[in-house]
Amino acid sequence: MALASWKKLLSEQVAYFKNWKFNFQKTRVIGALNSIDEALERYSKSTVLPRINRGETFYIEKARGDDMAHPHALFYEEALFLNHIIKRWKFDTSKLSKFEQEDYNRAVEKLQEWEKLNNLMTELKHFVKEIKQVIGIRRAVHSTEQSIKMGYPLFEESIVNRYKKLLEELEEFPEWKQKVINEVEPNINLLADQTNEASEELEESPFKEMDQHKY
Numbered sequence: 001m002a003l004a005s006w007k008k009l010l011s012e013q014v015a016y017f018k019n020w021k022f023n024f025q026k027t028r029v030i031g032a033l034n035s036i037d038e039a040l041e042r043y044s045k046s047t048v049l050p051r052i053n054r055g056e057t058f059y060i061e062k063a064r065g066d067d068m069a070h071p072h073a074l075f076y077e078e079a080l081f082l083n084h085i086i087k088r089w090k091f092d093t094s095k096l097s098k099f100e101q102e103d104y105n106r107a108v109e110k111l112q113e114w115e116k117l118n119n120l121m122t123e124l125k126h127f128v129k130e131i132k133q134v135i136g137i138r139r140a141v142h143s144t145e146q147s148i149k150m151g152y153p154l155f156e157e158s159i160v161n162r163y164k165k166l167l168e169e170l171e172e173f174p175e176w177k178q179k180v181i182n183e184v185e186p187n188i189n190l191l192a193d194q195t196n197e198a199s200e201e202l203e204e205s206p207f208k209e210m211d212q213h214k215y
Contacts, residue, residue, distance in 0.1 A: 025091055029111070030103045032082055035075045036110040043117055044175070048125040048183050083115045120176060124183050127166075131159055131187040138194035152195060156206040163188060164209075185210070 086108055093101050134155045141147050163184055170177040192207040 021089065022091065022095065025085055025089055026096065026100065026104065028078075029082055029086065029107045030100065032078065032107045032111060033103060036079070036107065036114060039075045039079065040110070040114055040117065043114070043121065044179065046121075048121055048128055079111060079114050079118070083111050086111065117176075120179075123166075124180060127162065128183060128187055131184070131191055134159065135187070135191050135194055138191065147195060153206045156191065156195060159188060159191070160206050160210065 093104060096104060137150050137155075138147065138152075141150055163180075166180055166184075167177055170180060188207070188210060192205075192210060195207075
């Protein structure tokens, strides 16, 4: 009896490790449902420039290893990893039960939504950094002639056009569009403040369509 039980247990363990990749992907992807909703909510509310892959941005202000730290404070890395294996590993959902299939597909859908948000946040981060770099250049010069030599108004026109295009692309996603407005527009208006004198000498300011009194 004991030998039969031992053989059955051993057989189950062998079967599990034989299909370790399938079992690993199933449990990790479905397990993401425990954290993904909170991650999406907190990520969408976070600013683009602070580091986004540590607990203080996603969940709490406690560092990793702190007794008060959230157990899923590093979900950023988990989401990146899961999106990677979803795309690259072969996975037969027909081997899942009906309820497992529902959970798995729901998790995949939410992880893909997280990836889209992450791509947007990454693009915004680089965009805002570029604007701040141009602001730094404008602050370093003290005349219209110097500004023109340093790429004015080409840099400004490129930034404004990129901003308008980004808003057009997000027309069907009002929450994300508002996120772009909140993150980018104040920096564009700050750039406009640095080039008032040069803009007055142009027939048409690159910021003519921006509401510079909004902030």
